[in-house]
Amino acid sequence: MSSPGAPVRVALLGCGTVGSQVARILVEQAADLRARVGRPLDLVGIATRTVRERPGVDPALLTTDAAALVARPDVDLVVELMGGIHPTLELLTDALAAGKSVVTANKALLAQHGGELFEAAERAGVDIYYEAAVAGAIPIIRPLRESLVGDAVTAVTGIVNGTTNYILDQMHTTGAEYADALADAQALGYAEADPTADVEGHDAAAKAAILASLAFHTRVHLDDVDCEGIAEVGAADIEAAEQIGCVVKLLARCTLSADGTIAVGVHPTLVPATHPLAGVRGAFNAVFVESINAGQLMFMGPGAGGSPTASAVLGDVVTAARNRVRGVAGPGESAYSTPGITDPGRVRSRHHLALVVRDEPGVLARVAAAMAHSGVSIQEVRQVPLPGDGAHARLSITTHVASTADLGAVVAELEASDDVSGRIRVLRVEGE
Incomplete structure (x- = not known):
């Protein structure tokens, strides 16, 4: 919890397309942000790969030493927009362990090491927010x-x-x-x-x-x-x-x-x-x-862009800062369930098959029989002559819901038959 009346001090890691917009908004909308948080939000440092002039950014805030910035005892909140896995994972782990809340837009890091970060936040009793990690400005x-x-x-x-x-x-x-x-x-x-x-x-x-x-x-x-x-x-x-x-x-x-x-x-x-x-x-x-x-x-x-994504980041910054002022933490990780992941071969979907077949009697019946043999039901079929080729036709088949494994067996059987020329193109179809 911050001292009464003290500002919430923010360290920013990364000053690219999104980071520069976050830095700009923190300065230009400081009065509004202060009113929403209840305390000033002070940007105290920005870690970048190289120190160079950036429009609207105070050069005195820039540093190439991200670890030192994260370790500063006066930093309350770390905003990570630098991307990558290493050294980002270590920087955020150190920040959380030191009792600093974290806001990140790093989807790759969360998808690979989210569990470690959530556990570190839980141990320290601080927040990790990541609205901007998925779908930019969209609140999901x-x-x-x-x-x-x-x-x-x-x-x-x-x-x-x-x-x-x-x-x-x-x-x-x-x-x-x-x-x-x-x-x-x-x-x-x-x-x-x-x-x-x-x-x-x-x-x-x-x-x-x-x-x-x-x-x-x-x-x-x-x-x-x-x-x-x-x-x-x-x-x-x-x-x-x-x-x-x-x-x-x-x-x-x-x-x-x-x-x-x-x-x-x-x-x-x-x-x-x-x-x-x-x-x-x-x-x-x-x-x-x-x-x-x-x-x-x-x-x-x-779903992307500097200002839209910065909007999502700042929403998290305000929420984390409010929690900091009140001395509480927001919702942590909810991972009480262990249902397991469906085997890819057992995933069920409608499918669309596009294939070239011999244009002669009996071919369509044999294709349908091969699909029935693997338990794949046809919902719709279209056949048109192949332009400039009187011996072949293009077949378009939409199936009812079937497993990926059953569909794969159909494709293998058809591609091995004399009726089908070349590779069969398969795409999933949304809906029942």
Whole structure:
């Protein structure tokens, strides 16, 4: 608890796109923040990789010695926006052990070492807040952590990566190829020069682990998330989705399986146009929550960017500072449940298969028989001649809900048959 009337002193680790905005708001809105906290919020230091002039930032606050800044006895609250795992984990562990509260936007760190940090915060009786770690400005952590804590969440489905949503949206709306849409996203600053973390689904997987941990009151690690990115999504997938009234989205999905385990995955998915997530455009994010009593809820907004993400960070800063002034800690980790993770092969979903087959009598019957042999039921099938090839046709099949393992067996059997040419493209389909 801070001394009566004393300011709450804040150390900032990182002064990039988000960190510089946090520093700016702490200074420009100091009077309002003071009124909301009940004490001044004093920014006493900013750790950066290099000390150089930054617009709106007092150069006297800058230091390259993050460890020394964290260790300062006058620091009450550490805001971490530098990213990475090491030395960030050690810095935050030291801060918590010293009785300092922490605000972070580091989804990769939380997905891999969240348990250690929550335990350190619990031992010290201080806070760790992380609203900005998932979906930027969208308030989703606090609703799951606090607002819905009296309910039973059954599923959380989200578009939690703005880069991939922009790319897929461009492919749908402009007809752009994947490579061109990616280049456009890079030119606009939505995608990094090395977009691997986004397009391979790793960023979304870290966020899925955090969402699943909160929704189901357990610890879900990044390694528990079944992950597939969008690098192989092509124009044929976009066209196939549109033909059945869907759009392709990279979805992070966390669901309670029938056996009580939790299925957590990130996959490019065909989303029916009637689903609320289908209309999420550009670089926006959205999270769709289903629970027993509240029903269906959706949270949508900017998923990235300096000012939107800084808004989420400052919300956590104010909350942690208020708690500091009152001498209390907010809600800690809720991880009383150990349901286990659903085996990826047992995850159930609808699927869409796109394949090229011989255009002759009996082929469709043999395809249907192969699917029935593995217990996969056909919901809808379309067959069109392959342009410029009178001997083959393109087959588009949507299944009823089936396990991933059963679907895999169907694909293996069909690809080994003489009826099918080349590789079968499989995408999941959202909904029953």
